[in-house]
Amino acid sequence: MAEFATWVLPVFIAAAVVAGLVRRIDLFETFLEGAREGLQLVYNIFPYVLAIYVAIGVFRASGALDAAAQAMSGWLALVGIPAPVVPLALMRPLSGSAALGYLVSLLDEYGPDSLIGRLASVMQGSSETTFYVLSVYLGAVGIKRSGPALAFCLLGDAVGFIAAVWVSHAFWG
Amino acid sequence: MVNAIWVALLLGGLAYGAAHGRLGEVTGAFMSQGGAAVQTSIQLAGIVAVWFGISRIAERAGLIDLLARAMAPLFGWLFPDVPRQHPAMGAIVMNMAANTLGLGNAATPFGLKAMRELQELNPQKDTASPAMVTFLAINSAAISLLPATTIAVRAAAGSRHPAEIAGPAMIVTGASMVVVLAATQVWRRTLARRAGGGDGRHG
Numbered sequence: 041m042a043e044f045a046t047w048v049l050p051v052f053i054a055a056a057v058v059a060g061l062v063r064r065i066d067l068f069e070t071f072l073e074g075a076r077e078g079l080q081l082v083y084n085i086f087p088y089v090l091a092i093y094v095a096i097g098v099f100r101a102s103g104a105l106d107a108a109a110q111a112m113s114g115w116l117a118l119v120g121i122p123a124p125v126v127p128l129a130l131m132r133p134l135s136g137s138a139a140l141g142y143l144v145s146l147l148d149e150y151g152p153d154s155l156i157g158r159l160a161s162v163m164q165g166s167s168e169t170t171f172y173v174l175s176v177y178l179g180a181v182g183i184k185r186s187g188p189a190l191a192f193c194l195l196g197d198a199v200g201f202i203a204a205v206w207v208s209h210a211f212w213g
Numbered sequence: 214m215v216n217a218i219w220v221a222l223l224l225g226g227l228a229y230g231a232a233h234g235r236l237g238e239v240t241g242a243f244m245s246q247g248g249a250a251v252q253t254s255i256q257l258a259g260i261v262a263v264w265f266g267i268s269r270i271a272e273r274a275g276l277i278d279l280l281a282r283a284m285a286p287l288f289g290w291l292f293p294d295v296p297r298q299h300p301a302m303g304a305i306v307m308n309m310a311a312n313t314l315g316l317g318n319a320a321t322p323f324g325l326k327a328m329r330e331l332q333e334l335n336p337q338k339d340t341a342s343p344a345m346v347t348f349l350a351i352n353s354a355a356i357s358l359l360p361a362t363t364i365a366v367r368a369a370a371g372s373r374h375p376a377e378i379a380g381p382a383m384i385v386t387g388a389s390m391v392v393v394l395a396a397t398q399v400w401r402r403t404l405a406r407r408a409g410g411g412d413g414r415h416g
Contacts, residue, residue, distance in 0.1 A: 052267075052271070052276075053267055055271075055276060056267055056268075056270045056271035056274055056276055057270065059271070059274035059275060059276050060270050060271075060273065060274040062274075063273070063274050063275065065270070065273050065274060067270060070266075070269050070270050070273055071266035071267070071269065071270055072266065073266075073269055074262075074265035074266035074267070074268060074269025074270070075262040075263065075265055075266040076262075077265050077269070078258070078261040078262035078263075078264065078265030078266065078322060079258055079261070079262050081261060081265070081322075081325055082254060082258040082261050082262075083258075085254075085325070086250070086251075086254045089250045089253060089254050090246075090247060090250040090251075090254075091219060092219075092250075093246040093247070093249055093250040093253070094223070094242075094243060094246045094247065094250070095219050095222040095223045095226070096222060096246075097242035097243070097245070097246035097249070098222065098223055098226035098227065098230070098239050098242050098243055098246075099222040099223070099225060099226035100226075100242065101226070101230070101235065101238040101239050101241060101242035102225075102226040102227070102229040102230030102233070102235050102238065102239050103229060103230070103233055103235050103238075104225050104226055104229035104230075107229065133353075140362065140366065143363070143366060144366055144370070147366065147367065147370035147372075148370060151370075152367045152370040152371060152372035152375070153372055153373055153374070157367075157370075157372075158377075158378060158381075161360075161363050161366075161367055161378040161382075162378050162381045162382050162385060164360070164363045164366075165360025165362075165363035165364075165378055165379070165382040166360065166381075166382040166383075166385040166386045166389075167353075167386075167389075168352060168353045168354070170353045171218065173324070173349065173352055173353060174349060174353075176321075176325075177324055177325065177328045177349060177352075178328070178341065178345075178349075180325050180328055180329065181328045181329055181331075181332040182332075182338065182339070183332075183338075183339060183340065183341050183345070184339045184340070185339055185340040185341065186341045186346075186349075187340065187341045187346050188346060188400060189341050189345070189346045189349045189350065190218075192346065192349070192350035192353070192393055192396055192397055192400075193349060193350055193352075193353035193393075195392065195393060195396055196350060196353045196354040196389045196390075196392065196393040197353065197389075199388060199389040199392045199393070200354070200385055200386065200388070200389040203384070203385040203388040203389060204381075204382075204385045207381045207384050207385055208381060211380075211381050
């Protein structure tokens with residue numbers, strides 16, 4: 041599987057370049073054109089990235105995120121969700137790098153092959169930074185009203201979190 | 214909605230910090246997060262520029278069309294209001310391919326391109342179209358065959374079987390994908406019915 045992933049991108053790049061040669065397009069100019077468009081796009085989305093980083097940074101630094109996790113951990117333990125993974129579930133949709141940092145600390149404290157370590161890894165590996173994806177993707181095209189997009193994305197996260205707990209208990213419980 | 218969350222996070226953080234004597238940390242985060250955002254964006258800029266360059270070549274060479282045509286039946290069902298040959302289809306397919314392989318950094322530029330193309334088709338420019346909502350929902354469910362970063366972190370922590378989480382992660386993402394797709398399809402059918410006949414899914 042890892043072997044497959046190492047190959048797929050180089051094969052894609054080679055195929056694109058060879059196909060371009062066959063079609064006789066100006067490869068260098070075409071690449072520059074795309075690169076220019078890419079830079080413009082990142083320039084446009086930077087304010088959104090900044091806004092999210094500041095809001096989440098403030099929320100975390102105040103201790104509010106930890107407190108929310110603490111408040112919820114009591115009844116979550118009843119359904120087989122260990123308290124230490126709760127902050128990860130709350131953080132994951134908001135900030136990929138914050139979640140990854142928290143995962144590293146969990147693996148360090150409980151061991152990567154413990155139930156907590158495995159459950160946390162499955163959660164991290166099977167979900168997406170929903171809030172970031174939503175605001176960056178919608179912001180990139182100037183959408184103000186997102187309709188039910190957030191609801192569907194949070195539904196996906198909730199199902200993923202519950203499924204991760206369930207599957208981890210089934211595999212390693 | 215994102216606006217409400219943003220305000221809630223910011224005000225919630227400030228109020229909680231004030232109540233618990235952590236205003237110093239809050240101020241610190243306020244000052245330092247800008248730099249973190251710049252760093253992330255600069256890294257993102259490099260990756261996005263390279264990928265837009267390569268994908269522009271692939272697009273002009275006809276590769277993405279080919280891939281999109283192969284996957285058209287499935288995506289035609291998911292995105293009934295996007296024409297099969299439209300560039301949006303190609304970008305959506307590439308985004309999903311990259312996501313599936315755990316290549317989050319490669320997936321983002323294709324996702325941004327998909328949103329741009331979908332906006333071309335969107336009759337109400339300030340409101341997310343049904344196709345956009347479906348695309349975002351699929352993205353958040355993020356089906357994954359290879360959570361590469363997580364496996365690397367586990368290996369670094371000294372796990373005996375760092376990759377053992379790939380199978381369970383696949384089951385989990387499969388489950389959330391099925392639920393989210395079912396929900397979006399029900400929502401679209403309801404929209405279409407409310408608008409009377411098949412016209413609703415174009416609105």
